[in-house]
């Protein structure tokens with residue numbers, strides 16, 4: 605029977621290619637006018653923690669049997685992408701906690717689309733078409749679902765492809781699917797706040813990645829940095845989301861401006877925010893008492909890249925109902941499948957690759 609796949613991003617395309625390898629017909633439906641989803645506009649670093657203990661340590665709220673699959677099956681997934689011909693641009697992640705590679709996102713998308721077979725753009729999968737894989741990329745683009753589950757203090761900047769609006773989640777829950785852990789969590793970045801103009805091709809280089817080196821104040825001038833900000837700063841971005849207007853001021857001193865983070869200095873990140881019309885003020889222009897001497901105050905807003913909670917799946921990528929039983933013929937992968945990195949942050953591309961391939965294997969053997 606044909607596997608119907610909703611979403612031509614990382615998870616959906618990997619599933620289609622794997623299904624065809626296993627002799628199973630697959631059709632990919634893509635709501636947008638191009639394939640690739642957020643994968644195409646991402647930094648495209650596909651990575652995992654070194655071992656399960658480290659993964660558990662970093663993402664303690666996640667399901668350990670799903671995390672085990674990522675640890676055990678990512679490397680073969682990466683080798684498989686290489687064999688398909690995807691171009692690798694970095695052989696390592698540059699982060700001692702993790703192992704992985706960086707692909708060229710355009711090459712990866714093109715290679716997968718070529719091998720995926722039928723990809724129908726600007727179409728959604730027919731309801732009840734038969735076995736279906738939900739790979740629609742999460743619910744970050746749907747204000748109502750974001751309000752319900754994440755409860756931000758203002759409008760988040762949607763830092764993802766513009767079509768991921770919770771279609772997978774809605775379809776699955778209508779069929780009785782259970783929700784995963786971590787429904788209120790998301791992966792995101794602090795971005796220049798409005799009136800800054802932040803087009804999707806600048807999502808990577810406009811990220812303001814220096815919250816750990818800044819004094820962080822909310823719009824009312826209250827300091828609120830979490831006790832210890834994690835290396836990914838996801839915890840800080842989630843707390844910014846819950847402050848008034850979902851925004852904050854990052855105050856940086858001369859020393860912080862020279863710190864280099866992932867190949868760029870803080871000064872360069874601040875200047876990039878200013879250049880797109882972001883508010884970069886002198887601290888005394890904020891109108892609040894500031895403890896210490898700072899050079900600039902940069903206005904940032906929480907940007908949401910993808911949701912961490914979603915549909916609950918088992919290690920075979922089968923969607924589970926409220927009693928923990930698989931719903932026949934329904935699979936989920938990528939950001940639609942939740943609870944893998946709850947409590948922290950892990951590579952969304954890695955889980956999309958791993959569970960996309962697993963979903964195809966499970967469907968092929970059913």
Ligand SMILES: Cc1cc2nc3c(=O)[nH]c(=O)nc-3n(C[C@H](O)[C@H](O)[C@H](O)COP(=O)(O)OP(=O)(O)OC[C@H]3O[C@@H](n4cnc5c(N)ncnc54)[C@H](O)[C@@H]3O)c2cc1C
Nearest residue numbers: 611613614615635641642646647649741767938939952953
């Ligand atoms: C700027 C940026 C940088 C990033 N950097 C990294 C990184 O370096 N490493 C990493 O691991 N992750 C990174 N990510 C996250 C990563 O891109 C996602 O985790 C990954 O793409 C998720 O895969 P997915 O298949 O679930 O979703 P996507 O790849 O986004 O694909 C989902 C697809 O579903 C489509 N769709 C939505 N609704 C429907 C529907 N009803 N029917 C049919 N199609 C539908 C969408 O249009 C989209 O094409 C980054 C993301 C962004 C935006």
